[in-house]
Amino acid sequence: MLHVLLLLLLALFSMASVAANQVQGVRIWPSPDNTRVVFDLSAAPDHKYFTLDNPHRLVIDLSNIKGGSNLPAVSGESPLIKAIRSSGDANRMRIVLDLAKSTKANVFALSPTPPYGHRLVVDLPDDQPVQNTPPPAIRAARDIVIAIDAGHGGEDPGSIGPSGFYEKNITLPVARQLAQLIDRQPGMKAMMVRTNDYYIHVNRRTEIARGQQADLLVSIHADAFTTPQPRGASVWVLSLRRATTEVGRMLEQTERHSELLGGVAEIIKDSANERYLAQTVLDLSMNHSMVTAYQVAGEVLQELGKVAHLHKKEPQAASFGVLKAPDIPSILVEIGFISNPQDEKLMRSSAHQAKLAQSLFTALKRHFEKSPPADSLFAQQRAREHRVSAGESLSLLAQRYNVSIDELRNLNQLTTDSIRVGQTLRIP
Incomplete structure (x- = not known):
């Protein structure tokens, strides 16, 4: 009897511990072509989901939930989501997302990553996203298009400073100020890769820049280290090893050759028989992008050194994914170390952010005055x-x-x- 009683007590304790999960927060992160909903949980979720039509709904069943059926207040909104409601009993919760239209939902769990704990993530792609306005037909004197990528965003806060400040909250305001300066310059046009606080996959960032026929991609970040001592700005370009790997990978993606090879793809019809020709074009394109990026990086370091301490005085080579486009010269600018208290304080300052943006603009303008695209207004002038x-x-x-x-x-x-x-x- 004592043995049976102990087993019963252990079973009750086990059930109580299993039912200890709780929904602690609900956050909506909208972006132009996807909406992400994040449920913050106290433990790893035990979940199932399915969709319904007429009207469109996504239903999520959470098991082993305590605290009844009430959801906490929802943070954020999206045109794709009409409402989020819930029901349930003592240890189960059903969450229903009322949707504006049909979408192929992707629901998955994420393990804790500071500053977040356990999460259940719902990605709702928009099958008819707001399309980027196609660039105008090439004129005798077109604008030079600069794609500005504010690093991280949404569920990805980036590195975190000693005071708890997020990298994503530094990169976006600097990017916005740089875009304003560029748009005020005749002959130049800014294109923001991320316009607000939402997440974009690194591969998607280069695709967005390519969709706007960008002449240059500038990705803005803040560095971090395990100790607080390192500080200062640096500029990174693609490493030769990564460049070689990317050319090889893109050769295998024959369905994208028309996108990557531009007008030459009209000539290279059979990429299997004319693989060497496609490789030559991609190699030349990648080489031109890398040389241009290195030149731009040098100009940027020269200007950054006037307003900030430099961690590295020469362009650095790395395998960052955002730098890999063979047809778009790309640089990644680390505007300081957020892990350094002095740098973090400076980067949080709106005055310093303005100085950083101005230095970046001055460097980019000077580069394109020296080496303008042949069909640009800068070239005409x-x-x-x-x-x-x-x-x-x-x-x-x-x-x-x-x-x-x-x-x-x-x-x-x-x-x-x-x-x-x-x-x-x-x-x-």
């Missing part, structure tokens, strides 16, 4: 210079460029109409 040859006169040049002699004289601060061979004149 740069081309409006003329080196005087033998036999040319001010009146002849005015006629050739369809401007007045007075305009030529005033722009070049000439006191007479006399010009010399080899002289460079600016053309209005």
